[in-house]
Amino acid sequence: MVNWVEAQKPILHWLVRGAGLRQQTIEIEPGTVISMWVPKEKVMANKKKATNKEVVPDLSSDGSRDEEEDKRKKKKKQRGKEKEKPAVVLVHGFAAEGIVTWQFQFGVLVNQYEVYIPDLFFFGESTTAAADRSPAFQAECLAAALDKLSVRRCTAVGFSYGGMVAFKMAELRPDLVRSLVVSGSVFAMTDSISRATLDQLGFASSSELLMPESIKGLKALLSVSMHKKLWFPDFLYKDYLEVMFSNRKERAELLEGLVISNKDAKVPSLDQVCVQVSDFFHYLHYFKVNFLFTKNVGDISTHICINLYTKNIQSFAKPTSCMLPKCGIEEHDYSWCFHFHMMQRILLLWGENDNIFNLELAKDMKEQLGEKAILQSIKKAGHLLHVERPCAYNRHLKKFLALVKDEGTEE
Incomplete structure (x- = not known):
């Protein structure tokens, strides 16, 4: 059937x-x-990543062809970002x-x-x-x-x-x-x-409410879940019970693990964003904060603190242009972590x-x-x-x- x-x-x-x-x-x-x-x-x-094969370069190609290929790849990458x-x-x-x-x-x-x-x-x-x-x-x-x-x-x-x-x-x-x-x-x-909700709705447990085993139980769940009282024939309730309430044992365990x-x-x-140095410039651009850290984030007033972690010590530094990677600090000597205090x-x-x-x-x-x-x-x-x-x-x-x-x- x-x-x-x-x-x-x-x-x-x-x-x-x-x-x-x-x-x-x-x-x-x-x-x-x-x-x-x-x-x-x-x-x-x-x-594509999984099937990519190593490409052997054509040694006979001249430099101009390589330059054209590089330009084409850059344009394609830029179009991808725009989209x-x-x-x-x-x-x-x-x-x-x-x-x-x-x-x-x-x-x-x-x-x-x-x-x-x-x-x-x-x-x-x-x-x-x-x-x-x-x-x-x-x-x-x-x-x-x-x-x-x-x-x-x-x-x-x-x-x-x-x-x-x-x-x-x-x-x-x-x-x-x-x-x-x-x-x-x-x-x-x-x-x-959990107890207040179940008492108010008249259910003994979350499993009884959320994992009904009968048409009557499913009707009760829909009744408390919707403002409008909709009518469906009983065979649709029966079909829904058969299809949508599988893995009952594991889902009951999810409900037990839910209550604290x-x-x-x-x-x-929910108001702190932490990024590593590799993502730093991406986030500066993404959140409209320029290199001098003078802009706000959208319409949210905020400030940005930067903590500089070395291998052995932690120090605080003001956000100035000397903090940028071009200052010559090598990746293997320093680990950077930026804390953006944002909402x-x-x-x-x-x-x-x-x-x-x-x-x-x-x-x-x-x-x-x-x-x-x-x-x-x-x-x-x-x-x-x-x-x-x-x-x-x-x-x-x-x-x-x-x-x-x-x-x-x-x-």
Whole structure:
């Protein structure tokens, strides 16, 4: 008998491929792989690297031909830089894998952004043999996968469970995550937040809420997740249960690894970017800071400190032109680390009728994050606001991404 939820997957894959994305499996370490939809150019670039062969130079070629070839390569490289788009990483929640969660978003983003849609571990084809089930481990491995794809900076867009992973990735890798968009989530799921949420919704455990085993349980989950009460025939609920709730044992472990003690909870530090000397000039240009360090970063007032580390001592130096690599300091004698004290922009985008993480919780998070965060809400939308009101969600998302893009545009 046809499973109608499974049957729509090839159509969704066709739409995603038509938008220029390709599914890629990235090995982080033996036994740990992440499946991710990435721009097709990234797949082609990786294949080209893998198949490149050594080219034997033609000794009969004259110097002018070599010069022409060098010019051609430089022009091609420059054109590639000009066409480079900002990266956006869409991190899914607990009820479905990546492209199912973001099926109404990827199409409006692919023309202006490099879109990456990963599956977290035990969703889709992503899996790990490691015992760690924490959001921090998910974040570390996702960042490692993006590194392998040569993603230098990105905006992480996280929903629910994916929002916690996105917060953690921004905290662990401030050099990678330039800005955040989070919906229906928290910094971390503490004992008190978990218990209060479950008591309010009338569920005994997170597994009962998020991993229903019956049609009745799935209807209850959708009821608390959406503002509008939608009707579907029971066979669709049954098909969804069969397709979307695999790896139950491992996902139950993810939920157990999600909850932390109240005493271990803290507001993530999201305002420092550290880069190595090899990336220094890239970031100077990227953030519109010139060599004399006289400009602000976008519309954010900031200052820049530079710590110079030698092999044996640590010293502080003022940011002057003598700090530039042309001053003759050799790489093998010195290790440079630049600390850019900057604010990562954060958009908290909420459904006004979110019953799982309500708007008051979002307001508290906004207060804790301070001026780096913006809180915007969407009327007549619940927890699944990006599915329930995709047009409104996409307008807010695109406006924020355009603001972040504008700040990083080359002068």
